[in-house]
Amino acid sequence: MKILWFFVCCLCIALSHVECGLYDGFKIYELATTNQTIGDGLDLSELSRNESFFELYSISGSPERMMVHPKAQADFLQLLNIHNMSYTIVNHNVGLTLLTEFITNSLLRRMYPYQGKLGTERYYSHAEINRFIEDLAKQNPTRVEVKTVGRSFEGRWLKTIRITNGDGRANKNVILVDGGFHAREWISPAAVVYAIGQLVNNYSVHSQLLQDYDWVILPVVNADGYEYTQLAADARLWRKTRQPSSAKCIGTDLNRNFDFHYKETGASSNPCEEAYAGPRAYSEPEAIVVRDLIQGLADRGKMYLSVHSYGRYILYPWGYMDQLPDTWQDLDEVGRAGADAIKAATGTVYQVGCSTQLLYPAAGASDDYAFNAGFPISFTMELPAGGDNYFNPPAADIDGLVKETWVGIVAMARKVIEKYPLN
Numbered sequence: 001m002k003i004l005w006f007f008v009c010c011l012c013i014a015l016s017h018v019e020c021g022l023y024d025g026f027k028i029y030e031l032a033t034t035n036q037t038i039g040d041g042l043d044l045s046e047l048s049r050n051e052s053f054f055e056l057y058s059i060s061g062s063p064e065r066m067m068v069h070p071k072a073q074a075d076f077l078q079l080l081n082i083h084n085m086s087y088t089i090v091n092h093n094v095g096l097t098l099l100t101e102f103i104t105n106s107l108l109r110r111m112y113p114y115q116g117k118l119g120t121e122r123y124y125s126h127a128e129i130n131r132f133i134e135d136l137a138k139q140n141p142t143r144v145e146v147k148t149v150g151r152s153f154e155g156r157w158l159k160t161i162r163i164t165n166g167d168g169r170a171n172k173n174v175i176l177v178d179g180g181f182h183a184r185e186w187i188s189p190a191a192v193v194y195a196i197g198q199l200v201n202n203y204s205v206h207s208q209l210l211q212d213y214d215w216v217i218l219p220v221v222n223a224d225g226y227e228y229t230q231l232a233a234d235a236r237l238w239r240k241t242r243q244p245s246s247a248k249c250i251g252t253d254l255n256r257n258f259d260f261h262y263k264e265t266g267a268s269s270n271p272c273e274e275a276y277a278g279p280r281a282y283s284e285p286e287a288i289v290v291r292d293l294i295q296g297l298a299d300r301g302k303m304y305l306s307v308h309s310y311g312r313y314i315l316y317p318w319g320y321m322d323q324l325p326d327t328w329q330d331l332d333e334v335g336r337a338g339a340d341a342i343k344a345a346t347g348t349v350y351q352v353g354c355s356t357q358l359l360y361p362a363a364g365a366s367d368d369y370a371f372n373a374g375f376p377i378s379f380t381m382e383l384p385a386g387g388d389n390y391f392n393p394p395a396a397d398i399d400g401l402v403k404e405t406w407v408g409i410v411a412m413a414r415k416v417i418e419k420y421p422l423n
Contacts, residue, residue, distance in 0.1 A: 022234035024095035025070035028056070028388055030063045032086040056390050059311050067094060067389065091388040095233070101392060102233035108395055118193050120399035123186045125230060126156060126223045129193055133161040133219070136200050142166035144200055149218070150289035153243040156223040158289050163199045163217070165210040173422055174300045175413060176375070177307065178218040178290060181255050181366070183225025183238045184391045185309040187383050187401055192219045192307055194402035195409055209413050212422035216297060221286050222254055237391065241284050245271035252278035255306075255362065257287040258369040261320035266361030277364055294370045302420040303334070303377040304370035305409065310390050311359065311382035312350045314338055314408070317371045319355035319380075320363035327376065328354070334377050334415045341411030346404045348384060355380065377416055381408070
């Protein structure tokens, strides 16, 4: 109890001495619609191109949300009135919310320092995650191998962990998992790290998943962006990498940077937009790392899973066009195994289907690339939203979200093992 009171007092003192920063006064409006096009043609996606309006990517079946600059709020409300659109303000000051979360996370780091394991009490840094997988390798030398596979633009080491059952057999099938493509999606690395812990430390329960399969996992792809979002409240909503893309703007959307129908649809040529595909395919060293992992494992790879947030989706190719691949039924079967398991365990409903049909087109994405490279099952899994801006599940929600995600991953892996036994 004393620790809790100390925590609350520190938070109150900190909030009374600092300003909210870049997002001070921004509001989030929840609109009385579940469609991007309102009434007589007001298009929210077009509206969000205005630098003062920021559309929060929609969740199917849920109301649309817009984050609006203080100077544009009067005009925004007038526009809603013209279109007879009712609304609710769900956040009156985004800056204050982000600041509160930043201070809370800073205090949680002090309360729960890294001590050899990663729990679900807080979000962990890229350096802590690397240290965790290295410690696992030292503790389990026959079953765990950590490999440095590249460096980020800012020089951070990108490392994979390979988890086996320790029998020494070579050429097993492979499940490849990655997280943290987009910087602000903190729940993604948290879920991936939880999966690592389950496969290594709870081996007796999950031994079947490792009998004929090795798991190769890259916990944080966009290490620079992920670290940047933890430096300050103003940086929390950053999405892209940190390599300068123009004299004015920084970063590329890693999940548009792969050389498979690069920059055809759902990708931007504007360096200042969030879906900027980069000046060329593989302009980002982090994308090269994932490409090389996929190519190096394609002959044995049976499932590629890229964990993102948010939306409650299990998405499969194609993302570059509104058309299903010939083997879509195999993809659908595995995806629905995961969605059904999650629904049975927690009641959370995931939608399963083609990226372009359920969400939006996204050419140059890693799931399309992996599928084309030879992985018969390839998914982008969008975890549930959290917080007012959807990208910020509070620390108290981490435990439930990562455990729920693991239920789905296990079910999908079991179905893959059933469908693609080791030859």
